[in-house]
Amino acid sequence: MVSKKHPINAGYRRSSVTSPYGLTRETQRALTRMIAAARAKGVRIVVRSGYRSYAQQKQILASKIREYGSESLARRYNAAPGRSEHQTGLAVDLWDGVTWGVGVRNTKTGKWLWANAWRYGFILRYPNGKEKITGYAFEPWHYRYIGARAKDFGANSNQTLEEYLGLA
Ligand SMILES: [Zn+2]
Structure with a gap:
């Protein structure tokens, strides 16, 4: 569990790292299987972002605060x-390489992921209407x-990891 309430420090080290996205070995293996399964159904999954370091995250938040002109707005979407x-x-x-933002939910890729990602060990981490949690x-x-x-x-779940772990 890593969240606003459960931070990790700058020295946190991952157990195993793979290229090209810097994911753990297990995560990468599952992702590769999921992308292949989607492709077999005619659904394109593109990785937009994987591992980001403490320093990179710091930079991203700073630039988003400048971009939005609002720190609170930037923090709704971008972690410290x-x-x-x-x-x-x-x-x-993950996205289809074309439509970014909340519109991802209505793309073929977004719909397929929400219905099928659980089969490969992935969950939608920030579901709709669960911002308070x-x-x-x-x-x-x-x-x-x-x-x-x-x-x-399971499929199309709006359950949060916090609720599942009894932390909500
Ligand atoms: Zn993300």
């Missing part, structure tokens, strides 16, 4: 360093690898 799942190598941002606005692109327990979430 040490509070991003991307620092664990267990999280990925997760601390983040709806992100239909952000998936978190949790392994076999993803089957407890």
Whole structure:
């Protein structure tokens, strides 16, 4: 669990790292299987973001605050360093390579992921309407690898990891 309430420090190290996205070995293996399964159904999954370091996250938040001109707005979508799942190598941002933003939910890729990602050990980490629990606005692109327990979430789930772990 990494979130606004459960931060990790700058020295946090992941157990195993793979290229090209810096994901843990297990996460990458599951992602590769998922992308292949989607492709077989005619669905294109593009990885927009995988691992991000503490330093990179710090830069991203600073530039988003400048871009939005509002720190609180920037923080709804962008984690502070040490509070991003991307620092664990267990999280990925996925899209179809065309439509970014909340519109991802209505793309073929977004729909397929929400229905099928659990089969490969991934859950939609920031579901719609759960901002009070997760601390983040709806992100239909952000998936978190949790392994076999993803089957407890199933297709089109709006359950949060916080609720599942009894932390909500
Ligand atoms: Zn993300």
